[in-house]
Amino acid sequence: MDQLHAALADPERLRLYARIVLDDLPAREADSAVARKHLGRLLATGLVERLPDGSLRADSAVFRRSPDPVDAHDRPTVPRRLTGFFAHGRLTAIPVRPVVRHELLVHLTDTLFDADRTYSEGEVNDAFRTVHDDTAALRRYCVTDGLLVRDQDGSSYRRVLADA
Template sequence: MTRNSDFKQVVRARMAATGEGYTAARAALEREAHDAARAEQERLVGRLFVDGRIARVPAKRKVRVAVLLEVLSRFEPGRVYSEPEVNEVLLGVHEDFAYLRRELVNYRYLEREAGRYRTAPQAPTRTAVERQEIPDWEAHWLPGFLSGAFPRER
């Protein structure tokens, strides 16, 4: 059961409109939010990837973070990578692998320790300022990806 009272009101309004039970109404609303976030993610990055590679790195932060989420899907959650292995994965996406590697670490999608990298064990907690530049897709997709619940994309 959610503790967010605003969301509970939305669920109850859907229950009244559709006759669904609480669990079914909540699941439907969560599915709609997920689908909307995925559509927004595809809109943000769809034109930036050509044959699986980034055609250009976007200047806007929200779009750049959306691109980073797509790049992150090339990694296996929990696996430890050497720096050359990370570079190889990133070279498959864009020639400026050092920039991408640095951005993945700065946004806390990859963790670096003693020259070894791995995906973060869980989605990072974002400040209010960070949340302004993070696409909604992060909250819907990242926790499942990092836990291994969602399959990797290639």
């Protein structure tokens, strides 16, 4: 559902979608540069479909589809104290206070990395990129806090298990 919201968040795209819903978009306007720019996103999310004759139709069924069960049930829950640092499943800020930042990093390493696996730097970056764009900072903080161990040459990382 977040993809649908994101697709309709742009005012021009929303206007275009409304015109398609109302069947008020002449073919010549549908082929304009502005319409083509936004139409791809509407088509990709399933909000709009192109019919065999080339016309466009809004598909309201996309709103009735149930969310992906993985998204609904298997998404790791963020500890209550950390929820303010997340929006729409993404980390919006890295906490400044070391104690809170460490709690966040423990949560991220526990949810993003398996304990019995070695990761390349690219894999670590890809994992962190799912929650935040500053992968270097997250990687550095995790190594500094002793949550990830980096090989001497920096080529691989392992998650450190906390003492039980």
